[in-house]
Amino acid sequence: MVIRLKVLPFAVAVAVATGVLLSTHVVLQSRLSAKASSAGGAQRGNTQGAAPSDFDRLVHHNAEKMVEQGRQIFRYDTFGSEAFWGDALQLHKAIAGEKNGGVGGGVSPKTALSVGLKVDSDALPDSLKQQLKERKVDLDDPVTTLALLKLNAVVGVTGFFDEKGSLRSMGLQCAFCHATVDDSFVPGIGKRLDGWANRDLNVGLIVSLAPNLKPFTDLLGVDVATVKKVLTSWGPGRFDAELDKDGKAFRPDGQQAGTLIPPAFGLAGVNVHTWTGFGSVTYWNAHVAATEMHGSGTFFDARFNNRDQYPVAAKSGSGNTRGTPDIVTSKLAALHFYQLAIPAPRSPQSSFDRENAARGKAIFNSKAKCANCHVPPLFTEPGNNLHAPSEIGVDSFQADRSPTHMYRTAPLAGLWSHQKGVNWDEQS
Ligand code: HEC
Ligand code: HEC
Numbered sequence: 001m002v003i004r005l006k007v008l009p010f011a012v013a014v015a016v017a018t019g020v021l022l023s024t025h026v027v028l029q030s031r032l033s034a035k036a037s038s039a040g041g042a043q044r045g046n047t048q049g050a051a052p053s054d055f056d057r058l059v060h061h062n063a064e065k066m067v068e069q070g071r072q073i074f075r076y077d078t079f080g081s082e083a084f085w086g087d088a089l090q091l092h093k094a095i096a097g098e099k100n101g102g103v104g105g106g107v108s109p110k111t112a113l114s115v116g117l118k119v120d121s122d123a124l125p126d127s128l129k130q131q132l133k134e135r136k137v138d139l140d141d142p143v144t145t146l147a148l149l150k151l152n153a154v155v156g157v158t159g160f161f162d163e164k165g166s167l168r169s170m171g172l173q174c175a176f177c178h179a180t181v182d183d184s185f186v187p188g189i190g191k192r193l194d195g196w197a198n199r200d201l202n203v204g205l206i207v208s209l210a211p212n213l214k215p216f217t218d219l220l221g222v223d224v225a226t227v228k229k230v231l232t233s234w235g236p237g238r239f240d241a242e243l244d245k246d247g248k249a250f251r252p253d254g255q256q257a258g259t260l261i262p263p264a265f266g267l268a269g270v271n272v273h274t275w276t277g278f279g280s281v282t283y284w285n286a287h288v289a290a291t292e293m294h295g296s297g298t299f300f301d302a303r304f305n306n307r308d309q310y311p312v313a314a315k316s317g318s319g320n321t322r323g324t325p326d327i328v329t330s331k332l333a334a335l336h337f338y339q340l341a342i343p344a345p346r347s348p349q350s351s352f353d354r355e356n357a358a359r360g361k362a363i364f365n366s367k368a369k370c371a372n373c374h375v376p377p378l379f380t381e382p383g384n385n386l387h388a389p390s391e392i393g394v395d396s397f398q399a400d401r402s403p404t405h406m407y408r409t410a411p412l413a414g415l416w417s418h419q420k421g422v423n424w425d426e427q428s
Helices: 002-032 054-076 082-088 091-096 109-114 126-133 142-150 203-208 214-220 224-231 281-292 311-316 329-341 354-365
Strands: 157-161 167-172 179-181 192-194 298-300 320-322
Touching: 054 192, 054 329, 082 091, 082 157, 082 167, 082 214, 091 142, 091 157, 091 167, 109 142, 142 157, 142 167, 203 224, 214 224, 214 311, 281 298, 281 329
Parallel strands: none
Antiparallel strands: 157 167, 179 192, 298 320
């Protein structure tokens, strides 16, 4: 009896929800003026070629909606991170420069492009494109950067302006690190390529410009000079997503400790993610949005309470982050869905020698046994795709920063698009 009472409201809720779904769907179906098909189609299983059932259409409609929402979130959602990058670090002031109400010389478009920031040409009005072509735009003046921010044209960065038009804060998006442009207008300016790793972006250098680095000095218990030294050690295409958890700023050999920014495409079908297999795509999305980008959201992972491995996180409590209001969790489903929908790009035909590639493929799949781990077409193992450092001949530094102490077999599809930043000499 007690159980029934508990179940009843749930059943009502489901009935109401289903009713809502069905009614929206009726509208959808009449809009599409499709042939009537019985709702039983889904249960019977449609044979190929038969008209899709109401339920099949509902799934399809849902998929399209999720992709569209996910794209918006990936490109434009700051998750409230302006409270950190702008309000706390005051990074926007370094961008604006003293003449525009900020501090220092400001960041000109030329400087912005030189540290790897990208501009979305689709966000530029035709008149501005024309002026750019005629070289009539001053690319040395931070005022131009502010104009680009107002147009929402700087990939992965959103500026917040006050009524007088002054930059009052700024936030970051996933696209900051995981998108680039196709350079179709000029290098650094073009159409967005979501999911591509921005290996030109010097994240650490950009962050080091912030007038107030106190949030970092407090967290890590070091001085400003040390924070700047660490941030500028990464170089283009790298970021250290574990620093704020384990406080390891440098490798034991004194080298920088950041990792390359991986692509966020071709991830469907791949089990665990990040170089060291922290978890699934959506696990990592919540982790990044709430603890790295400093958005306002929820993130839970008790593994970060381990004082020996994560002294900084155990102290800050970031393994149990409860930002209020939570403006991340409701976006995770669509964000996840969108990333899984982004295919790995195929290398342009003209970019490689077909004969050599065919010979390489044969070796990859046979003699060299690459395909044992990089199983085509996922190019990672179906299953628990992790390996001990000793198995692949890589030192254990990064692996030991993960709860897994392992390396994840990197999915190789689209590898050609993210070769920058890989220092092959360093590795040999
Ligand atoms: C400041 C740069 C930066 C930002 C912003 C950023 N990421 Fe990442 N991302 C990284 C780095 C670096 C890694 C690798 C971390 C590691 O393995 O230690 C990573 C890893 C990932 C992975 C794992 C990819 C794989 O190969 O398994 C996904 C997925 C991802 N990020 C998605 C996102 C999403 C979604 C957002 C926005 C919520 C985001 N990232 C924001 C730098 C960034
Ligand atoms: C025992 C399993 C295993 C075998 C066999 C293997 N790999 Fe890997 N591979 C890995 C793992 C694990 C990583 C990730 C290493 C890291 O994160 O540092 C990786 C990474 C890579 C990367 C870097 C990918 C990136 O995104 O930067 C390339 C390229 C690569 N492997 C190619 C190969 C080739 C070519 C072979 C055959 C000669 C091969 N691998 C054999 C497990 C394997």
